[in-house]
Amino acid sequence: MDDRKLEKFEQRLRSFQPEGPPVHLRARVLSGEYRANGLHVLLRVAAVILLLLAVAWNSVLDAPSHMRDDSASRTPLSEYQAYGKLGTFPSRIQFSYQIGSGLIGTVREYVNMEVIR
Amino acid sequence: MTQYGTTTYGAWPREVYLSRSVTQDNGADVLAALYGRYAKRLYAYACVLVKSRNDAEDVVQECFARIVSRTGRLSAVDDLESYLLKIVRNEAFRFRSRWLRWRTQNEAAGAVRLARSGVEDRADAEEAERIEYAMTKLNPDQREVVYLKIWEHLTFAQIGGIVGVSQNTAASRYRYGIEKLRELLDDG
Numbered sequence: 084m085d086d087r088k089l090e091k092f093e094q095r096l097r098s099f100q101p102e103g104p105p106v107h108l109r110a111r112v113l114s115g116e117y118r119a120n121g122l123h124v125l126l127r128v129a130a131v132i133l134l135l136l137a138v139a140w141n142s143v144l145d146a147p148s149h150m151r152d153d154s155a156s157r158t159p160l161s162e163y164q165a166y167g168k169l170g171t172f173p174s175r176i177q178f179s180y181q182i183g184s185g186l187i188g189t190v191r192e193y194v195n196m197e198v199i200r
Numbered sequence: 201m202t203q204y205g206t207t208t209y210g211a212w213p214r215e216v217y218l219s220r221s222v223t224q225d226n227g228a229d230v231l232a233a234l235y236g237r238y239a240k241r242l243y244a245y246a247c248v249l250v251k252s253r254n255d256a257e258d259v260v261q262e263c264f265a266r267i268v269s270r271t272g273r274l275s276a277v278d279d280l281e282s283y284l285l286k287i288v289r290n291e292a293f294r295f296r297s298r299w300l301r302w303r304t305q306n307e308a309a310g311a312v313r314l315a316r317s318g319v320e321d322r323a324d325a326e327e328a329e330r331i332e333y334a335m336t337k338l339n340p341d342q343r344e345v346v347y348l349k350i351w352e353h354l355t356f357a358q359i360g361g362i363v364g365v366s367q368n369t370a371a372s373r374y375r376y377g378i379e380k381l382r383e384l385l386d387d388g
């Protein structure tokens with residue numbers, strides 16, 4: 084393409100201009116509005132699920148002894164070892180509860196920091 | 201009081217409003233002035249880089265959030281124009297990689313919308329649509345360079361600085377990109 088043709092073609096393109104941003108973006112930028120993106124939404128959903136799980140596990144621990152499904156405690160230890168060596172039934176609940184609480188704490192801290200930011 | 205600027209293409213203002221004042225009382229005014237001057241161009245560039253206009257809005261918002269958080273550094277920036285475009289580019293890439301959507305975004309990116317300034321008739325609108333469509337058919341690297349050259353009026357050296365390639369590579373991408381655009385637009 085020679086220079087003259089190129090220049091003419093460039094002029095053809097330049098006769099159009101990109102459109103500006105939508106009006107609402109200005110208010111959004113200037114207000115510094117925090118907008119949760121997909122990752123944050125996912126984290127929040129995960130936090131809620133973990134919370135529900137922790138509550139469920141906790142209710143198992145708090146349930147009267149006759150309502151507990153303690154049949155698992157009669158299972159030989161070797162079967163639990165196959166699930167990851169978590170030990171007996173109560174210690175498995177405790178372990179899951181601690182993991183869940185820890186994760187919830189971490190997620191909550193992260194979300195708070197994001198909101199503050 | 202800071203005057204709100206109006207965005208004009210082809211002539212980026214040399215004066216840098218930001219200096220060290222954003223953290224002071226008139227920070228909101230300065231940010232508003234910056235938005236008035238640069239938002240249109242930053243948004244259009246973001247549209248070239250990401251898939252949808254919603255994504256471009258997020259990128260622009262992140263860009264301004266970053267500007268505010270880097271106030272101290274801005275006073276030392278010589279070429280504010282390239283600096284801001286580079287921030288948009290980085291944010292767009294972060295945005296794309298965040299969801300591992302690079303492949304799909306890459307295929308459909310470049311949703312910049314064009315319009316003729318002043319009165320636009322039906323033929324103009326159709327021509328604008330053809331150019332928009334042709335832009336989406338370009339290789340992403342070429343599309344970016346073509347956009348920066350045609351609508352940002354940057355030199356190949358500036359483009360190379362923003363994109364992270366040499367001046368010659370930028371020129372080469374532009375040449376191939378513009379050739380393909382001509383083919384797509386049947387420019388004889």
